Amino acid sequence: MTEAPSRAELLLAQDVSEVLEKELTARFRDMGVSEIRVRRTLGHRGPAELQWLVLASLPLQAFLAGLGSEAVRDGYAALKKLVARVFRRDGSAEDAAVPRPLVLQDERTGLRIVLEPDLPQQAYEQLTELDLTEFSIGPVHYDRTRERWRSELDEAAG
Template identity: 75%
Template sequence: MTETPLRAELLLAQDVSEGLEQELTARFRELGVRSVRVRRALGHRGPNELQWLVLTALPLQAFLSGLGSEAVKDGYRLLKELVGRIVRRRSTAADAAPSLLVLQDERSGLRIVLEPDLPQEAYEELTALDLTRFSVGPLHYDRARARWRSELDEAAG
């Protein structure tokens, strides 16, 4: 049986440089994504919206499962480095809003927010996470409880 190659669509904030765009594309390919399409977001967002810098839409469960497999050696480390690079590039401006990498499932729309300085355990748990347990999202890693959770799903019961 042959697997369908992973495809991803990157939606980048307007202020993402061409260099970072190329680096992101290369990194996602290292993580097993074979086709990467890049678009730019419109320049206006409300103050209450999630301040992501990069939104990546892809078949999320397949991507996360692949990170933990032998096919993508050091997948956790590569993803953690990718998040770190995005944050470091953005944090040079004193008034910059927090920079986040957000993964979004292309079918369900469920989002996972990857914040800077997540512990290694967060990435390891992420690769084994059953996304069908969540319906609303977004998922954040709760450091105090050491688990991924969706506060909106929990509030909905």
């Protein structure tokens, strides 16, 4: 059985509240991450430069395998709740107008997985079994039409 990684680094946008920061770290701990380092983006970046709200850098394959393991049986449900919470920051119209996802990034390869709101349960179940070696460029996102995780850039590169 694969163990969940023991460490993660969270890079948060400036507009993530301290309350959400504490909730994020608690949820990652609930999913088996024991050591969490939290940093904030630089305040002088423009809104066009930042596409995500939370970037979590961790040993991604181990994290995903840990979510699917029996020890963390409800891991994908916890991750789904975490993604929903990130999107529900304060419910303002401004938040809804500019959706910024939670992104998981492999600390070794830099491959990113984009977690969007309202992904179906099937997406999270597939995510825990995803073989990241199938992707080289990324980002990887869930294609609702094809009902699978994919990287359009990898596909275009052949």
